[in-house]
Amino acid sequence: MRRVREMLRLSRDGGLATREVARRTGVAPSTIREMFRRFEASGLSWPLPLDLTDSDLEARLYGEAGSRQGTRRRAEPDWSALNRELKRKHVTLQILWDEYIETHPDGYRYSRFCELYRSWEARLPVTMRQTHLGGDKLFVDYAGDTVPVIVNARGGETRRAHIFVAVMGGSSLSFAYASWSEKLSDWIEAHVQAFAYFGGAARLLVPDNPKVAVIKASLFDPQVNRTYAEMAAHYDTAVLPARPRRPRDKAKVEAAVRIVERWLLGRLRHRRFHSLAEVNAAIGEMLIGLNDHRLLRHVGRTRRQLFEEIDAPRLKALPSAPYVLAEWRVRRVGLDYHVDIESHFYSVPYRHARASVEVRLTSRTVEVFLRGERIAAHIRGSGDGKHTTLADHMPSSHRRYADWTIDKILREAQRLGPSVAMLCQMILEHRPHPEQGFRSCLGIVRLAKVFGEARLEAACLRALQVGARSYGSVKSILDNRLDGQPVRRGRGTEAGDDEGMTIPHPNIRGSGYYH
Template sequence: MPAERITMRQAREIIRLKSSLISAHEISRRLGMPRSTVREALKRAESAGLSWPLPEGMNDDALEGALYANRRSKRGHRRVEEPDWAGVHRELKRKHVTLMILWDEYIAANPGGYSYSRFCELYRAFEKTLSVTMRQTHVAGERLFVDYAGDGVPVVVDRLTGEVRMAQIFVAVLGASSLTFAKASWTQSLPDWIDAHVSALSAIGGAPQLIVPDNAKTAIVKACFYDPQVNRTYADMAMHYGTALLPARPRKPRDKAKVESAVLIVERWLLGRLRRRTFYSLSEVNAAIGEMLKNLNEERPLRRLGATRRQLFEEIDRSALKPLPIEPYEYSEWRLRRVGVDYHVEIDAHYYSVPYRFARAEVEARLTVRGVEIFCKGERIAVHLRISGNRKHTTIPEHMPSSHRRYAGWTIERIREDARKIGPATAALCEQILEARPHPEQGYRACLGVVRLAGSYGIERVEAAAERAIAIGAKTYGSIKSILDNKLDRKPAPKRAADAAPILHQNIRGPRYYH
């Protein structure tokens, strides 16, 4: 049953949605029309060389004419010029380039050339002669396929005992040019996985639109056909480089056939040639891999395309890649934590403060080698230098409530030091206040209040008030404040009578005994 004719408004919407890499199935669901109709519209748009945005000034009549006009084949003389099919194949990897555009260029140069239908038929026949992976369509700079080789490289880690450890080989390959990268690491764990990606993007000199990994547990938290859950650190790395992650579907090896082929090439081209060499470090392995990759990418032409991987990369992929950020990605881990009632978060046996209003909240901590960032609902609420686990606290004063902040930096030693700066009388008074309490910390606030009076009344007046208070035996904050308020510090203290002098003797119990 032929697909129904659509309105030009629908045609514009179909072309626009397709430019956002939305599938025909999803477009049909959004617009409420059969998939066959959507596919037919997309096929006509491709044949007409139309892409979003449409040419300026193209009205509905012009759009309808482009989509539904019956193109007549341009038939020429009996002698037909054969197109450069390898060049056609390379050009199709460029963004927005279609067979219709290439056929128009071919006809412009060869008026007696093949008709469009024959041109397409001959190209499809040429495409079938390529390898399975080469028959997949890969747009320039669009996808980087990544995976680990099944076999590793043996490395002697102890020259005395001869202990051998297998180095894992990470492989990355660009879809359009097949430029290949490989690097050895000790494990396939997340830190090595991220480091290999950073090295691959640095070696390529740009970032693709998509990175296509396997469903390895390192990269994918939960494999799912429709909505796989990507590791948070891995997603963070992709965001840093402005790219996106598109995990291959479970049990769909053709989704990553490009990297499967590259892994096979690495295993045969690299590992096979390294089998008789002895390595004593990862750096030696990576140096050997680098030499062989140079030969693979720059000296061996791809079959039937007549160009090396490096040449294809410079011609096709280089300009389509996104520029790398100024700083490479710094490895980080994410931890889910709950803030304590003391507005501190415990991370690796150390406690970091957050603003007190987030006490008891659930937060996420991003850990790097040097720092700790704490987020709540996507908002960064605290940043600290990372400290080794010592069961101590790192507290930023601004994170504390005002009632805590007021006393946070004060200690008995500091109060004594500040009292000495005011004067000897103030220092002596504070000592007497501390000694008069059963425990020195009970006189903490009284001494703190006396010291702070210097900010309101001045050092000279507080020192004079302390002298008067000692003379009359007043050892409280309230007495000092009263002396200053009533300006008694400016008057001489009353002299004690001669017979009023206290008698000090070890056998005299004193008034405290009877309390």
Template sequence: MRHVREVMRMHREACVPMREIARLTCLARSTVRDMIVRFDRWGLAWPVPSEIGDIDLEGRLYGASGVKPGRRKLPEPDWPVVARELKREHVTLQVLWEEYQTEHPDGYRYSRFCDLFRRWEGRFPLVMRQSHAGGEKLFLDYAGDTVPVVVDRRTGEVRGAHIFVAVMGGSSLSFSLATWTEQFPDWIAGNNAAFAFFRGVPQLLVPDNAKVAVIKACHFDPQVNRGYTDMARHYGTAILPTRPRKPRDKAKVEACVGIVERWLLGRLRDRIFYRLAEVNAAIAECLADLNDRRVLRQFGKTRRQLFDEVDAPNLKPLPEEPWTHAEWRRCRVGLDYHIAIDRHHYSVPRRFARREVEARFTASTVEIFLGGERIAVHMRGNGNGRHTTVPEHMPSSHRRYGEWTPAKIREEASRIGPMLSLLMEKVIEAKPHPEQGYRSCLGIIGLERRFGAQRLEAAALRALEIQARNYPSVKSILEKGLDQVPVPQSPEQEPIIHSNIRGSSYYN
């Protein structure tokens, strides 16, 4: 700021020589002389009116700052276009200035180009400087780029591995994990791994509004995924999603994603990976260099040192067991009092048939709830189309039928008699599949209640003699009393003697 008022006061009121004015104001005599000449040239009155400020007075004498009088006007870049191009990946002001120079070789130099752009950019709304307390917030996101992984060495098939990123708000200690997808199970796996890496739990988790975290985005009251809420409750933390379309709310992790993409992906670009574990091992090596050896200039310490001082003392302890990923699904119980989850059927108590229930399933268990009350729990089965049934869930009639097994059928048949036991074996052997003969066996054994064990044993003998192998035949024998009638013996046939018949002696 040129001391125009002070110079003119000493010149006009005190009549101080120019040499002395220059000494007292630490200005050159030529500067003092030029200032007085400019003041007289513009015909300004002394004293200067109070409504004219120092900046306004200097502008009247010297014009706008940074503009040299008489210099030709240089071509002005299209600053909105420059700002949009800067948002694209790998584009810098240096690149844009070189393109500007190609079109206008006599245009602004690089320093002036940057100066004018920053001045134009300064007209936009100010950005709030965020400060985060130690151990308060953990910012979470996925990087935009992926790491190529060869999943089939013979065909060369390549699959992209997504990079999960977590960064502590206080120290900027960063963590990354490669996952196959960005879906909910991998999202939970990334959260669990991050808590284990930081050896503690922050007070708040700050994700964006991705569907894995937020079901319905809202500026005032976002609806967080139920499974993600359960995970936060298990760890004793809370979830604070960012505002929709406000990436500056999580500027910490956005900056970290950029660092990870440059720090990790740039170093791993020429490496070939065949397993996801290889990618995570390489990421761990790069993160050790970023967190433990790279010094932050504004603090003079590494991220790890800042974490140990700022964040670590304020983190909550980890629970004894990590959170197990669970999914929720609404199901309707069928007429067979089972629900289907991933091509496997699980039973519920028979009184809840046709009711709509909620199933919570993990990698190892399936829990079924109705109105918030758990009504059944099972071990997780494979998606093979089979059934997992608890006997207590079945009606008594179904339970009796379901309890019949080949061993129990043989046991009941042998209790009645050996002929019936032999008949049961013949019935089962006559069917293409053993289970197809169960109902016939159950029906035959059930005839004991009507006709008694002794008659049933005799009927089994009669059925074996006449080659009967089904329930209707045995029932008919009993109803007609054939079990009490001996089987007629066929008469012995005399041998035929004829000259054309050689007889058995011929083959001796």
């Protein structure tokens, strides 16, 4: 007010123009003109009364316009409602102020409106101050504490269950899920359960930088685990890891982890669990209280209400089937154009023999990729050492044998004689590769055209007696005319034994086996 008195003195007593008063006092001319206008409107006269204090002078000049505690209180916006609206896409403070001033034309001006909102927002916890659009981000992490689970009641053996936590950025709706470990399979399964709980997928997944999710942490180009990225693509979302050493990037989930540890684990500390299912059932009950009944301070809404209002409308729809965990293996195709996966052999097109391929394994399927292109797909078989071969993968020289089925070969062999049929059956059962068995049996059957059916039957009988199980052995017997000669008995054979008696059986080797 000292400067106000000085400006009035220069103008009234000195007769100086407004610009000269502004130059001498260092105050803008517009400010001086506004002060003179207020002085004329105040009813005061110059010189000022001697008993007029600076406080009284300020009240007379600026009391109504400058005081924030005026006699008429302006309409106060609902700041919590504005905060929720700001989480919607394309909504700004300018838009909200426009709507406010339409309803209250004598309300706060825009600058004061923003100042008051920022002041209200500063009282919120740091995790609520961060503005996350509805349905935009899902923050995920593991809680530091675990839950003991009794797996052997008699011996008292326990295992520790790890708690996965996911929280929606806009509404803070929280989810928790217990698993035995933090490995990739449990990490993926926890995400699948979280998506099912929320009923949709957020646009972005924001994990910390665990090895199970991020192969190489980087500020600019983080490398995400391939299986994790594939799971995210299945739900039409993307992975955006938090920046290394930037804890506020994931402050939302860090706060949720603390809430889970206090709200859930603290209340479950006296309960005894005997399975993961019991733990998850108890967690589900606690989540109802946390999300559906507990009001958020400063907001006056539950997490569930905020979720239905902010996040749910913008979540992406879930795919028709949940993601199935897939593992990737690098393998080399064998010379027989088959890939060995856990002691079972799967075919690929024969032209890719000896190529290095990537194999994608699920619980039911096997897919083979070469330079990103899928070249084969099979139903997963058991590790029994057998082969799964598609006819389209075989070269033409092999394909003509594929028309012969086991039943067809055995019928043809039975027509030629019981010994031929028995020998072919034993070959088919004991060869590791079906094609090898087909070729041997086809070769034996076709020997009838060269040597006749009778000689072939006799040669197969002799092969059974001596333990021979190949096309080459039968052909050698025929070439050397051994099919008409009796098999020599070993020492200890009595004269009364019937040399013609043969009991063909895969468990009976015969004396020739030991020669």
